[in-house]
Amino acid sequence: MEHIYRGFRISIREESDGFHARFWRVTGEPVKIKASAKLHEGRDVCLSHATDAIDKFIAYIDRHSDA
Numbered sequence: 001m002e003h004i005y006r007g008f009r010i011s012i013r014e015e016s017d018g019f020h021a022r023f024w025r026v027t028g029e030p031v032k033i034k035a036s037a038k039l040h041e042g043r044d045v046c047l048s049h050a051t052d053a054i055d056k057f058i059a060y061i062d063r064h065s066d067a
Contacts, residue, residue, distance in 0.1 A: 001043060003050075006058060008033075010050045012043055019046035023054070033057050 003010045008031065009024045019042070021035040022045045037046035 001047075003047060005051050006054055008054050010047065010054075012046050014039075014043070019043050021046055021050040021053075023050070031057070048056065 001012045003012075003028060003037075007026050009026055009029060011016055011024075012019055013022070018038040023031040023033045023035075025031060033050075033053045035046060035050040038045070044046045
C-alpha cells in the first residue's frame with residue numbers, strides 16, 4: 001500500500017512482526033522516519049502512525065529552519 005501525504009510517499013509493508021512504513025520525499029529522496037504497527041493493530045494504524053510521524057518531522061524542520 002502506498003500513499004502520498006504532505007509531499008512524502010509512504011510505503012507500508014506487512015512483515016512477520018507487523019506493518020512497517022518507509023518514507024520518501026515525492027522527489028525520490030529517502031527520509032529517515034519510522035512508523036510501525038503490530039499485526040493485530042492493522043495497516044490503517046500503521047498509516048495513522050506514519051502520517052503523525054510526518055507531521056512531527058515537518059514541525060521539527062519548521063522550528064529549526066530559522067536556526
